[in-house]
Amino acid sequence: MTDPLPQPPRLSDLITVPTDRRAFLAKASAFGIALPALAAGCSRTEPDARSAADKAASATGASAPHASPTHLPSNPDSRLDSSLNHVAPLSSAAPGTVPGAQATAFHRYDPALPPLSSSSTLKLHFHAREASVRISDDTVVAAWTFEGDLPGPIVHCRVGDTVEFTLTNESAVPHSMDFHAAQIDPKQAFRSVVKGASVSYTFKPKYAGAFMYHCGTAPVLMHIGSGMYGAIIVSPREPLPAAREFVLVQSEFYLSDASQGVRAFDYPKMLSTLPDFVTFNGRPNQYIKDPIRVKVGERVRFWLVNAGPTHPCNFHVVGEQFDTVYLGAPPGSAIRGVQTWDVAPGGGMCFEVLCDVPGEFPFVNHGFGHGQKGSIGILVVES
Incomplete structure (x- = not known):
């Protein structure tokens, strides 16, 4: 007689996050939502290297003189x-x-x-x-x-x-x-x-x-x-169909080691294009701990902006399809039945889901190298 297959964890197990961080990481890893380990160290700060014109302008509270296009920084x-x-x-x-x-x-x-x-x-x-x-x-x-x-x-x-x-x-x-x-x-x-x-x-x-x-x-x-x-x-001037509307801004975090508990953003690391976190609305995994909640029968409209600065967002809702994706200015250029769509850095799009059945539906950057760094949340559809 063979042993019974282990039961997969439920997404709701992640909604109430245990106080023990190690227990949470163990649960999260079951979904491939591993959080990067955070190291201690020190952050760099740079001396004030502004130009003389900048410093003089700061002293007077005025803008520095405009440079002609031929004098723009290379x-x-x-x-x-x-x-x-x-x-x-x-x-x-x-x-x-x-x-x-x-x-x-x-x-x-x-x-x-x-x-x-x-x-x-x-x-x-x-x-x-x-x-x-x-x-x-x-x-x-x-x-x-x-x-x-x-x-x-x-x-x-x-x-x-x-x-x-x-x-x-x-x-x-x-x-x-x-x-x-x-x-x-x-x-x-x-x-x-x-x-x-x-x-x-x-x-x-x-x-x-x-x-x-x-x-x-x-x-x-x-x-x-x-x-x-x-x-x-x-x-648009003419309202879109009634919906619960949410805004998601994807962004990447390139951080130094901590100094006195604070991590700075690191420019050389940004040039490497290997982020520490990729988030929706500035906090990794925040909508797992505190999901977005709607009711069965409601239309959900996601207004998604990709702030980058470098990588695309491959937006997807697990267990659902987008009823409508607007390729241009809503309500024009709508396409139906979309599973995943890319939003470029600096771009934005409108996605709609019809919530026909109750459940827990992860919304995620389906580029999972980034989804696992924090760009994931849960849409809870309640009866």
């Missing part, structure tokens, strides 16, 4: 940074700006799409600032952020709305803002500003969709890779 990561030519730091850590790890609490990034404003004018004032962000129980990162978190706030507007935007830089490093939903002269609107300075511009989104926003200051790889990104969701 950097392949540059996005026509027309304001400042500065030496990029190799680490996101800045002395005296990051509080200790013990003072930083974990919070789940709310994936729910915020409601639309009743006004056709959306006024936004973002602040670029350094902040420590706890992305897991045992990892705190020294991030460059919009509004103190990564990703930055979810922005929601309609096609044709007026977006009045201001960025104020509270950081020691020059920053800027590039909205992919805008059609505007980037040399003026997306210019970099130094500490204490602001830049303002107005735009009207022409197309519906899931769009990325990010700092466009050279090297863009360092600024996006250190946390300066987010999503702007532009809804």
